[in-house]
Amino acid sequence: MVLKLTSEEKAMLKGEQGWATMKAMEIITTLGEIYGATRLIPVSSVQIAGVSYHNLGEAGLDYLSQMAEDGATRVLTTLNPAGMDLEEWRKHGISEDFAENQQRVVEAFARMGVVTTCTCTPYLIGNLPHYGEHIAWAESSAVCFANSVIGALTNREGGPSALAAALTGRTAEYGFHLQENRNAEVKYEVDANLTTTDDFGLLGQVIGTRTGKSIPYITGVKKATTEQLKSFCASVATYGGVALFHMEGLTPNRTTLPDETMTITQEDLDQARHDLDDEEADIDFISVGCPHASIKEIGEIARILDGKKVAKGKTVWITTAKPTKDLAKKMGYYDTIEKAGAYLVADACCAVAPLKGRFGGLLTDSAKACYYARGKNQFKTEIRTVAECIEEAIS
Template identity: 45%
Template structure:
């Protein structure tokens, strides 16, 4: 792997131990994956933020970095924490957990990382341009950046994304190379399924169910959706699709005709790739697998990935129109930025009047909801449907949020 003289000095420790460790990590990754060199990046999204997931080992690692006064070189945003950083007591978070979570946040702050605490950085200002090289570590954000935006990133881990943020570079391999971004399997929704979906005016949970199914099928591959555009999905729908594929498989990039960035400017598919047809039965089976109980939920939770302003606005209007009164807890997870606008617009007040909460900085997967006592969670998130049983020991009720609220 070629290194510049400056990079060699960093690797030799001439600029301090922390920079050496960062360079060693990136060079080791580059050697493993056959990178020829390092390339500059324009932004980073850093995971490994919740105390629930990184524990004391991760906390000590971050505090070691922070005490050396190193700073990130590029725009760097942060994944969700394990709690709402301001209203954690109201959510039932224990003080010991909160104390360590706040130490993690303080370490990132000392390194100059933006304390955004969201898995949708593209909604709050970290919005890479088409073709830009970035180093992102949140699986759903990686999918959205690669696919919908057409930026270029591998599916980084928290430490490698942090190292890249500090050095402003990443190894040149994987999805940074155009030849690795070609579609590997074509997905086509059959006409019977398309007609059914159109006639039912289907809800948002379809995209999570489809993503769950395709992720299981293609694993780490690059799928191409031939006719998904006929359903006119929104960016929020594409966000959900990509997040679910990343969770059930390892999909970091997908293409969709007339929808995703690279499909609009170059050929991403040829006639030789494998073709898969998806029908009604496959989608029904996907819903059945995501649903693990028919019981009533003790928590309704959406926002995995974090909800956009438009998603929450629509829910607030639905609650108001139908005069919804909830008989269980209801969390809508989003970013600090989005919640501030919701507060101003009055949407938060409508949700709270119905018995719900707009929860910022965290989500149901990385928060210790099992310790709070939530055992049955209703959600419209395919990603959460994959992770809740293993991460939180929760049973799942999966479907459209409007159906869940009405029931």
């Protein structure tokens, strides 16, 4: 197969529209050639991962600075979480050196016209594609949510390829941009009690572990909130690399059905919880908001914390997007949370902040957070409901 380019795309590739655009088009066309695409297609929005200086380092920052010299976004482009709250980082224990470097990263993106949202839930704060729309998103949980819950079409982009799509307004037509690659490959019947976000995270852990990168079709889930679905997306993408699932009666995409069905029971979810609960976990860090908390979740947490105090020796982060934090301030939730001794942290996430060595045990409602806390920070972990996490913080 030959990748055919339009005259405008050829001009980008020749450098006629700037050095950064040329480099971006080189990335896009190389991916297209590797995966057998025959053309490039326009995208309407981009979500870029690889924002925390903790992950990027100086080499990544140098690359961004070069691209920012003449690169400019052509479509709505938002950012994944940074390694800190960009305004209130000092009171969260972030060092001056890290803060300076993190600000340089965000400023480089801003020079290219990227909307510096710094959230893993762009669909909650304005980057909301419609059904059937082609997009180019990084951030595994957001990709899964966009493909599955919204019905948009995106591959699981990396940071550089997402930035390349932003600077060209294009992506190669392959993978999940083609309907024939979006059909279910394995079927699960869920026979378990699903009522809270941690339950859905555990379900994602089980299905992700069993499924790998295949596309699951899931039955037996009778209802789910946005918060529960984002928890499931984060977990199933983390533990298995799932970028698209079908959930009978709850997701909009059409699909053919696999013949064989496997059952997931309450015992499977209980085992997943057991696997994420470390023995002798000395909990000193409680974090909710992985993926970023919605205004609904923040309001519920504020009601639990109202008039209470976080226990000595415990640190509480509720992580969210900056626009959601601003709304929480208007609603009075921010003051309630902070007066209790907890922190409403914008822009950041416990998975990408420089936390190694600061804490020993994490309590969270997020199966994804458990995965990264163990792997990156060597924390012991426990997973509970949001309410149980907050109650533990004040006990």
